[in-house]
Amino acid sequence: MEQHIEKKYIPLSNYFQSTQQSTIQLSFTEIENILGQKLPNASYLNKSWWQKTKSPLKHFLAWTMNGYQVTAVQPGYYVTFHKPVQYENSGETTDDATAYPFIIRQAELDDARDIVLLGEQLSLKMFKYPYGQQHQKYSVQSLRKSIAEWKVANTSIMLLAIVRGEIGGYLFLEGYHSPYLKHRATLTIGLLDAHTNKGIGTRLMAGAEEWAIKNKLRRLELNVAKTNEAAIALFKKFDYVVEGECHDAILIDGHFENELIMSKTL
The missing domain is CATH 3.40.630.30 (Gcn5-related N-acetyltransferase (GNAT))
Incomplete structure (x- = not known):
């Protein structure tokens, strides 16, 4: 996976990979904390930056390759990601660790x-x-x-x-x-x-x-x-x-x- 994602966004990909929450809302500050650096200006100004899923941009792979899609954006404030839940009749309880990414x-x-x-x-x-x-x-x-x-x-x-x-x-x-x-x-x-x-x-x-x-x-x-x-x-x-x-x-x-x-x- 990593060879396809721009290096800057690998920590964000790892974050999505570490959780099974179906919906995650992250503030811009939280995302920048995960990345360890600032987001580009375009992400603050345009909702479309978050919703693009075509090359040559590759930042979106951080969440799409982990099954998430952007469902809401408030520029400069927060982004909501959603992953469709697949229910299985396994009889197992949910592991709390997956809710603690x-x-x-x-x-x-x-x-x-x-x-x-x-x-x-x-x-x-x-x-x-x-x-x-x-x-x-x-x-x-x-x-x-x-x-x-x-x-x-x-x-x-x-x-x-x-x-x-x-x-x-x-x-x-x-x-x-x-x-x-x-x-x-x-x-x-x-x-x-x-x-x-x-x-x-x-x-x-x-x-x-x-x-x-x-x-x-x-x-x-x-x-x-x-x-x-x-x-x-x-x-x-x-x-x-x-x-x-x-x-x-x-x-x-x-x-x-x-x-x-x-x-x-x-």
Whole structure:
């Protein structure tokens, strides 16, 4: 499928592929969050841009090849997509996961502001999540610069979980430039509570590992609060092992917590 769709619209195609909802209404902002970049001006000005299904344009393949068609457009506000439902007398119940569409994609420059806002939401409860050497507060401008540098250097990557058209979580693999450390990367992950237990963390971890192997990394490492049982279970699922424990390493609300050092050799 991907070889027929313009590269820009592949994340949107993946989004439609991830759900079985018969009707989906997405705002222009949500669509741009899924894409990681702005829609063309024509999409804001003309309903016909959404309703065209002929070459040489190929953006429409993102939804038509997944069985959806555009049924309503309010330029600049929202687009409604509909997929005819085929009923089968299978006796099976509906899987809630199909009503919770999400995709995993690499962070783009236009995501910087939303990533910073997500970081502010997570910062109040960061002790619940792993955190890496980059534990710092990015500005929108500095994050845009960093995303551009990561793409060029190819030593680090930030993956985003786009849930229902919004950024609901992230995973950051931060690598090193030193030739003595280029085989290593530190992993940081954060996910909003509303999107936990949906398989998103697993998909983020799998995507990070796939990228790490492709880029010939050998060691992935992270720090995590010892009390964060859910995160530790996720890491052990991916064969991370505990290398050590730092006592009283984290100070949260006046209380010290121990920290585990975990790693995986690829």
